[in-house]
Amino acid sequence: MFYFLVLLISSLSADCLLTSKIPLHIWQTDKTKELSIEAIANQSTWKDLNPEFSYFLFDDADIENYIREKWTADYLIFFHALPIGAMKADLWRYMIAATEGGVYSDIDSVCLFPIRDWPLKGYTKGEHVLLLSLDANHSQFCQWTFACTPNHPAMKCVCEQVLKQWKKKGIIIKEGLIDVIASTGPKIFTSAIKSYLKESHDMSASKILKKYMEEKEYRKKLNQLGIFIAEKNFFNGIAARNLFWGSWAKERANL
Numbered sequence: 001m002f003y004f005l006v007l008l009i010s011s012l013s014a015d016c017l018l019t020s021k022i023p024l025h026i027w028q029t030d031k032t033k034e035l036s037i038e039a040i041a042n043q044s045t046w047k048d049l050n051p052e053f054s055y056f057l058f059d060d061a062d063i064e065n066y067i068r069e070k071w072t073a074d075y076l077i078f079f080h081a082l083p084i085g086a087m088k089a090d091l092w093r094y095m096i097a098a099t100e101g102g103v104y105s106d107i108d109s110v111c112l113f114p115i116r117d118w119p120l121k122g123y124t125k126g127e128h129v130l131l132l133s134l135d136a137n138h139s140q141f142c143q144w145t146f147a148c149t150p151n152h153p154a155m156k157c158v159c160e161q162v163l164k165q166w167k168k169k170g171i172i173i174k175e176g177l178i179d180v181i182a183s184t185g186p187k188i189f190t191s192a193i194k195s196y197l198k199e200s201h202d203m204s205a206s207k208i209l210k211k212y213m214e215e216k217e218y219r220k221k222l223n224q225l226g227i228f229i230a231e232k233n234f235f236n237g238i239a240a241r242n243l244f245w246g247s248w249a250k251e252r253a254n255l
Helices: 002-012 037-049 060-070 073-081 085-100 153-169 186-197 205-214 216-224 234-238 247-253
Strands: 025-029 054-058 102-105 109-111 130-132 145-148 227-229 240-242
Touching: 025 037, 025 085, 037 054, 037 109, 054 060, 060 073, 060 085, 073 085, 073 153, 085 102, 085 153, 153 186, 186 205, 186 227, 205 216, 205 227, 216 227, 234 240
Parallel strands: 025 054, 025 102, 130 227
Antiparallel strands: 102 145, 109 240, 130 145
């Protein structure tokens, strides 16, 4: 099975993240640095398979200090207004990726394949790189694992759009519960990426991926904007896998 994955990954592209400008950083976060046994096991997969990468674990205090030092007061107010820990983690991942670059992955995820061998399908000579894949439902872009260069305009767009939506609409409520996915999660992440690409918001991420894979000129257009899309299950069983503990759902239900 492992040999099959090697062949599959290699066939996608001769280019990999280490030949791009993506910094050798892995970013993860949890409410506290006193991790559970399960989280420590997950964390180890990222460290062990990627020894050349610097590994960073931020807790809530680290995130607050980081936002205070690197971003405007609006973002710090926004961070404090978010009622669920996972929403704070959503905001931080966009911000740390926008400024520092590297690889972000949720603490309830496991690395299955060394990052050095993650492929970039397409034209890789541009300044910016953001490697995306599809979320489990295939209608949105995955934001629990992604990789990018520092100061990527798409990530800046994500940060700005999440803040702008909160200022305009507040926390999104759906059927009496906080809609994490729409407020800070994959839905608004995908919406912001589509805005950056000037794509219709009616076009699903899976349709963008299909067009990206099938049309050379479209792929080149996105690559020139610094967007690279891996196959739909790349972060759902090939390079990584999310165990979907879903702690945010429990927090939401208790509010």
